[in-house]
Amino acid sequence: MTRRSGRLQAKHENGSRHADKIAKIKKEQCNRKKTLKRLSGETQNLRVQEGTCKAEVLIETPMEGLQDTFEQPGLSQGARPSPLPRLSWGCSEDVWVKMLSKEIKYKHTKSSLERHPRLQPKMRAVLLDWLMEVCEAYVLHRQTFYLAQDFFDRFMLTQEDMQKERLQLIGITALFIASKIEEIYPPKIAELAYVTDGACLEEEILQMELIMLKALNWDLCPETVVSWMKLYIQMASVYDFTNLLVPQFSQETYIQITQLLDLCILDINSLDFKYGVLAAAAFCHFISFDVVQKVSGLTWEAVESCVNWMAPFIETMTGYESAKLKDFSKVSSEDRHNIQTHADYLAMLHEAQQKCTIRISGIFPPTPPSSAEKSSSH
Incomplete structure (x- = not known):
């Protein structure tokens, strides 16, 4: 009995210590929740003032860096408004400012x-x-x-x-x-x-x-050409702002635009342009510029040189078979347009670069796409 009582007593003491540890952990969790709630309230007060979002938010790069973007031709602050609607999951102005700031932080040339x-x-x-x-x-x-x-x-x-x-x-x-x-x-x-x-x-x-x-200094989160393109085409096609993260654009049109981007990105001269401008210029060849301006905030002066540079590439693409949606096993039909595909891009690139050389020599001056070309592509 004594031996058994000793074991029971030890078990009771261990149980008491275990219960004390649990109580202590629960108390710490409760304190953390209170702290997070207080910090959340303070953050909300900083973000919201009279129902609108304030611009003073923490972003990856300093706000001063955006001045470089706004000083470029066609990129004045008034000419680059946010195309994003009010978001239930975040402040649209914060999202837009952060995207623009990445164009400054992640440099390519x-x-x-x-x-x-x-x-x-x-x-x-x-x-x-x-x-x-x-x-x-x-x-x-x-x-x-x-x-x-x-x-x-x-x-x-x-x-x-x-x-x-x-x-x-x-x-x-x-x-x-x-x-x-x-x-x-x-x-x-x-x-x-x-x-x-x-x-x-x-x-x-x-x-x-x-x-x-x-x-790379572990800077691994740029806004790529395709992420800008997704934003533009989504904003041009969106009909339900409550589900903004759900694709609402035509998959067929999307893969044709991305085929143009795939072809253009192989040319080293594509690095002359910011990714957001490159995506907007590609979109110009499939839809009216009024829509592109609305969804990108860019003026014609900001994209004109890129649109003209891209003209031989879209012209070359029309001579090849149009991009088609491909089926991939274990990939849902809703996601198949997001899978990277491959075509005879090197042959297209060689032909497009020859046309670029001819245009530069002045034989055929660069011209923006016609409305008929946009309609047929779309």
Whole structure:
């Protein structure tokens, strides 16, 4: 009995200590909830004043940086209003300001190739075309490819005299990083090493990953060309503002616009333009500029040069088979337009660049798309 009582007493003491720990944890949780509620109330007071959102919010980049954007031709503060309606899940002005601020923070330029005298623009085009093919093979999303493209171009801007033998390693590593950010089930590193046909080992990809992350300063959340395009076409097609995050645009039109963007992004000169401008210019070839201005806040002066530069690309595309929606196993019909696809882009690019050369020489002056072309494309 004594022995049994001792065990029972020890069990009772352990139970008491356990109950005390639970009570302590619950008390801490309660205090945390009160603190969060108080902070939430303070944040709400900062965000809302007389039913409208204030502009003084924390964003990734300083507000002063936006002045550079507003000072550009066609991008005055009054000419770039937010196209977003009132949002139930956030302040539309905050969302818009943050998107604009990323255009300043995440810089890209075609001058990056000048830092690498042994590389040619065609090498970049071949690499990006191959990455599109890999994305389609592994059923990766368009955003994944465009993140990889952005990581690659910004990384090359931080390097000097890169050898062409390293390009495939940099490209597949950029896709490796992007897929881990964007995909629910990213491909294994062994799979990505396999598609390089032995050119890149798993250890090399892991080493390059660390090098790229450090060079990019872990800035991995740009607004890509395709994310801007999604915003524009969604705002142009939206009919139910209560479900703004649900796609309400035509999938067929969307993939035709993204095919144009896929083709244009292979050209190094596409880096002359901000991603938001590049997406707006592509949209101009499928819909009236009045709509583009409404959904982007950009003036014609801001997009005119990009629209004219893009004209040979859309002209070339019309000579090829139009992009079609593809079926992918284990991908819902609502999501299939988001999967990156591949076409004979290098052949299209060569033809479009020849037309660009002819236009630059003055034989055929650049002209904006006609209403008939827009209607037929749409």
